[in-house]
Every structure is written in C-alpha cells, then in structure tokens.
Amino acid sequence: MKLDVGNVTSHPLKSWSKIPTPAANLVQMQWDLENSVQSHIRNEQYWNDKGHTPIPTTLFESHSNIWLEIGAGTGGYFLELAKTNPKSHFVAIERCRIRARRMIHKFEKSELPNLQGFRGNAVPALITGIPSESVERIYILYPCPWPKNAHRKNRWYLHVVMPHLVRILKPQGTLIWASDQEFYIREATFVSESKHRLKTLISGQITPNSFNHLESFPEGRTSFEKKFLTSNQPCFELVSQKSGFPTQNTLS
Numbered sequence: 001m002k003l004d005v006g007n008v009t010s011h012p013l014k015s016w017s018k019i020p021t022p023a024a025n026l027v028q029m030q031w032d033l034e035n036s037v038q039s040h041i042r043n044e045q046y047w048n049d050k051g052h053t054p055i056p057t058t059l060f061e062s063h064s065n066i067w068l069e070i071g072a073g074t075g076g077y078f079l080e081l082a083k084t085n086p087k088s089h090f091v092a093i094e095r096c097r098i099r100a101r102r103m104i105h106k107f108e109k110s111e112l113p114n115l116q117g118f119r120g121n122a123v124p125a126l127i128t129g130i131p132s133e134s135v136e137r138i139y140i141l142y143p144c145p146w147p148k149n150a151h152r153k154n155r156w157y158l159h160v161v162m163p164h165l166v167r168i169l170k171p172q173g174t175l176i177w178a179s180d181q182e183f184y185i186r187e188a189t190f191v192s193e194s195k196h197r198l199k200t201l202i203s204g205q206i207t208p209n210s211f212n213h214l215e216s217f218p219e220g221r222t223s224f225e226k227k228f229l230t231s232n233q234p235c236f237e238l239v240s241q242k243s244g245f246p247t248q249n250t251l252s
C-alpha cells in the first residue's frame with residue numbers, strides 16, 4: 001500500500017508546521033514500523049510489571065457486545081448510544097481527572113445498566129487487562145495528533161497499544177477513528193492495512209454512516225467534534241475491520 005498523507009489541513013488553534021512532507025513521511029513511517037519492536041517490548045514489560053489495569057478484567061467475561069471508547073472526554077457520545085442500544089454494553093475510559101469525573105457522574109446519574117465509565121490510563125488496560133477477542137467496537141475520537149515529528153511515537157497507531165487494539169477486537173470487529181487532522185487518518189489507514197491487516201471500510205472526510213451515527217448527532221458526537229464542525233473545520237474518519245478468520249498475531 002502507498003502512503004499518501006495528502007494536504008495537511010491547517011489547525012484553527014495551533015500551527016502544525018513540523019509535519020513532514022508526504023515523501024519524507026513514508027520513509028519515516030516504514031522505519032518506525034520496522035524499528036519499533038524493542039521499545040514496544042520494553043514498554044509492555046513495564047506495564048506487565050506494574051500489573052495495574054483501571055478496567056476490571058471480569059467486566060469482559062460478563063458481557064458480550066462490548067463497545068469501548070478510549071479517551072472519551074466527558075462521555076456524552078456513549079451516554080446517548082447506551083440509551084438507544086440496550087443490547088450493547090458501553091465502556092468508556094478517560095485519563096483526565098476532571099473530564100473523567102464529569103463522565104462518571106453523568107453515567108451514574110443516567111442509571112443505565114449498559115454503561116460504565118472509568119478514570120485511568122487506557123495503556124495498561126489495553127496491554128494487561130482486556131482479553132483477546134472480547135470487544136466488538138473501539139472508538140478513538142479526536143485523539144491528540146502529536147504533530148511534532150519527535151513525538152510521533154505517541155500517535156496511537158504507532159504506539160505499543162496498537163497491536164493490542166487489534167488483539168482485543170472480536171473477528172469482524174471494528175476500530176473507528178476520527179480526527180480533524182487528515183494526515184493522522186491517512187497514516188492510521190496505512191498502518192492498519194499494511195502492518196495489522198485490517199480491512200478499510202471507510203477512510204476520508206467524515207460523512208454520516210452506521211458507524212458514526214452522525215445523523216443523530218448533526219452538531220457532532222463529542223466536545224471536540226462539536227467545536228470542529230461548528231467552526232467549519234473538516235473532520236476525517238477511519239473505520240477498519242478485523243478479519244472474520246483467526247488472524248496472525250501482530251504483537252511485536
């Protein structure tokens with residue numbers, strides 16, 4: 001697959017001047033994918049030794065049809081989905097103390113039995129706490145794009161958790177991303193296809209579909225999406241699907 005990072009859109013709030021050109025980016029990304037192994041092993045070892053997961057592992061044994069949102073902010077999207085999809089179980093995790101407190105308060109107030117929010121770091125949860133093939137859908141909406149080249153290893157698709165995102169998905173499960181940064185979605189598409197053998201169902205500028213429920217959220221699903229859409233900032237999405245057959249493990 002060829003990587004084309006397209007025209008990097010300007011961000012209304014910050015200047016992302018450090019994003020490499022498409023050609024430099026391709027070379028760099030291939031290097032990243034080939035050379036990330038050792039740092040991923042060290043990172044995994046660290047979290048395994050710590051042995052902490054903010055989401056109890058038992059949750060995944062007692063529910064099928066789990067949808068997981070990573071970096072859920074104040075949780076408004078999953079709150080609405082849980083009301084209208086009683087057969088699915090919605091689990092959201094948010095690291096920021098203030099946002100997580102608001103999310104958990106909202107979820108508890110709703111008294112919905114199919115909605116749970118956790119405050120904590122998604123990284124140890126993904127590495128040590130979530131069983132393989134236990135999640136139907138994963139949403140990562142408007143993550144920090146880490147636009148500076150030196151920080152690119154923090155982009156979720158280059159991070160040690162990426163193989164775990166694939167591992168925890170059920171066969172035919174979907175990994176759903178949204179970003180205001182076109183380069184982020186293009187790179188995520190490239191890595192998902194070339195490294196993790198995920199099938200791209202949708203990749204490009206965001207339009208209403210059954211994975212994003214935008215028809216029910218015309219102003220946006222999350223706080224960040226609302227800000228971007230109301231200021232006419234284009235938003236982009238990727239929907240990737242895991243194979244229906246047993247996949248080769250891409251953990252490295």
Ligand SMILES: C[S@@+](CC[C@H](N)C(=O)[O-])C[C@H]1O[C@@H](n2cnc3c(N)ncnc32)[C@H](O)[C@@H]1O
Nearest residue numbers: 071072073094095096121122141142222223224
């Ligand atoms: C840019 S905000 C987007 C929030 C929300 N998804 C939205 O669209 O409004 C990214 C969120 O991811 C959270 N986050 C970043 N790294 C995380 C991690 N390792 N575990 C859990 N949450 C994380 C941040 O605290 C922040 O709230």
